[in-house]
Amino acid sequence: MSGFGEYTRPPPPPGPLEYGGVKLVNDADHPFIAPGPGDIRGPCPALNTLANHGYISRNGIESPSNIVHAAMEGFNMNNDLAKFTCYAAFVVNGNLVTDLVSIGEKSAKTGPDPLDQPATIGGLNTHNVFEGDSSMTRADFYDGGDVETFNETLFQGFLEYSYRFGGGRYNLTAAGEYRYKRTQDGIETNPTFTIVAPRLFSAYSESVNPINLWVDGRQDDGQLRLDHARSFFEAARFPDDFHRAARPMSADNEAVVLSIHPIEPGANIAGVNTYTVDRNAPKLNDKCGIFEYHVNHTLRTLYPNPTGDLLDAIRANIHYFYTSVQARGCSEIFPYGRFEDGESNAYYAFPDYPEVELPEYGTFPYPPVEPLTYTDAPAPASAPAPVSTNVAPPAASATVPVTSTD
Numbered sequence: 001m002s003g004f005g006e007y008t009r010p011p012p013p014p015g016p017l018e019y020g021g022v023k024l025v026n027d028a029d030h031p032f033i034a035p036g037p038g039d040i041r042g043p044c045p046a047l048n049t050l051a052n053h054g055y056i057s058r059n060g061i062e063s064p065s066n067i068v069h070a071a072m073e074g075f076n077m078n079n080d081l082a083k084f085t086c087y088a089a090f091v092v093n094g095n096l097v098t099d100l101v102s103i104g105e106k107s108a109k110t111g112p113d114p115l116d117q118p119a120t121i122g123g124l125n126t127h128n129v130f131e132g133d134s135s136m137t138r139a140d141f142y143d144g145g146d147v148e149t150f151n152e153t154l155f156q157g158f159l160e161y162s163y164r165f166g167g168g169r170y171n172l173t174a175a176g177e178y179r180y181k182r183t184q185d186g187i188e189t190n191p192t193f194t195i196v197a198p199r200l201f202s203a204y205s206e207s208v209n210p211i212n213l214w215v216d217g218r219q220d221d222g223q224l225r226l227d228h229a230r231s232f233f234e235a236a237r238f239p240d241d242f243h244r245a246a247r248p249m250s251a252d253n254e255a256v257v258l259s260i261h262p263i264e265p266g267a268n269i270a271g272v273n274t275y276t277v278d279r280n281a282p283k284l285n286d287k288c289g290i291f292e293y294h295v296n297h298t299l300r301t302l303y304p305n306p307t308g309d310l311l312d313a314i315r316a317n318i319h320y321f322y323t324s325v326q327a328r329g330c331s332e333i334f335p336y337g338r339f340e341d342g343e344s345n346a347y348y349a350f351p352d353y354p355e356v357e358l359p360e361y362g363t364f365p366y367p368p369v370e371p372l373t374y375t376d377a378p379a380p381a382s383a384p385a386p387v388s389t390n391v392a393p394p395a396a397s398a399t400v401p402v403t404s405t406d
């Protein structure tokens with residue numbers, strides 16, 4: 001429902017794609033058009049890309065079910081990961097009654113805010129309910145409050161690490177090192193630095209998404225070209241002739257990135273360099289725990305006592321969120337109670353309730369990368385030849401620093 005008229009229960013998210021293979025996605029039906037005045041863009045380069053190509057509304061205001069569909073259709077993100085990411089962000093940043101979220105700043109276009117609840121309905125830019133610290137190409141909120149603008153200095157770090165550790169491509173080894181560096185940056189310079197659920201999940205997922213979802217599906221080797229990285233991160237634009245991933249991709253290989261420099265959830269508790277592990281926060285591999293923590297802790301803080309349509313919408317959205325972890329054997333939770341029809345749980349009788357088709361777990365098709373013994377040897381001066389013959393050499397090589405700054 002998006003006309004701000006009478007409330008209707010939000011529709012369920014779509015199931016997995018019927019055809020989940022490689023396909024041209026930068027096609028004639030989805031031309032790049034830069035955002036116009038009033039169009040909203042935000043901290044997620046992939047959602048910005050989907051908006052710039054019309055896979056979601058070009059004005060940057062969308063429903064979660066359409067975002068899930070677009071993430072699958074445009075990038076071949078697997079159904080569970082698309083639902084997990086989208087509903088985790090939507091329930092804390094979106095307007096649950098109108099079923100709309102801004103992919104960036106708060107907007108009146110998502111409809112009137114529910115009364116008497118602490119939730120700000122602030123769009124995906126809102127700090128510390130989903131958006132968080134140590135992004136790869138965006139500054140921390142602490143560093144001036146702008147969490148959405150592409151930051152060239154940070155991107156140069158991304159390139160440098162891709163040259164030093166990835167041989168001129170962004171891959172799992174480079175991801176492990178760069179994620180560690182961004183965490184250290186936060187610990188050392190940001191007194192408010194925190195990385196607990198859901199940021200722990202999103203930070204690691206975002207580290208591997210470019211490897212899983214931005215490598216052209218015909219190339220399909222887990223080695224992201226750096227000119228393509230710039231195209232997505234900076235311009236929010238599919239490279240010319242871009243084909244989506246060859247199969248629905250999860251973020252399961254985030255465990256490889258974590259294993260390179262393991263970290264437990266925590267925060268700076270008394271200024272910089274006071275990182276302290278939060279023993280109550282779920283760890284990265286505990287997706288059931290992350291789901292429960294997000295609902296029981298973050299969501300309930302935002303909506304302590306909803307009633308009426310808002311309560312109905314919250315219950316429905318928690319359930320949609322739950323379907324993203326159902327295949328992992330997680331228990332459904334009902335912190336706001338269930339729908340009751342006297343005989344059975346009416347929620348399950350909702351006519352549009354989808355039989356959840358359990359998608360295949362799209363495990364990463366490459367063997368785990370063994371952590372290497374690194375040296376500070378200078379990075380190569382030029383980029384390697386492209387893997388496939390139908391792509392041009394990485395243009396970004398000219399601007400990449402070739403010496404270590406560590």
Ligand code: HEM
Nearest residue numbers: 043044046071086089124131132135136137138206209213
């Ligand atoms: C399914 C819905 C999605 C939602 C709601 C979402 C939301 C977000 C948000 C709020 C951020 C900012 C987090 C932060 O850095 O603090 C973000 C970052 C990011 N997202 Fe998404 N995202 C979605 C899908 C995707 C997809 C499909 C991809 C990849 C194809 C992707 C790739 C990324 C990357 C790489 C970043 C990190 C940017 C950086 O660190 O500089 N996201 N996303």
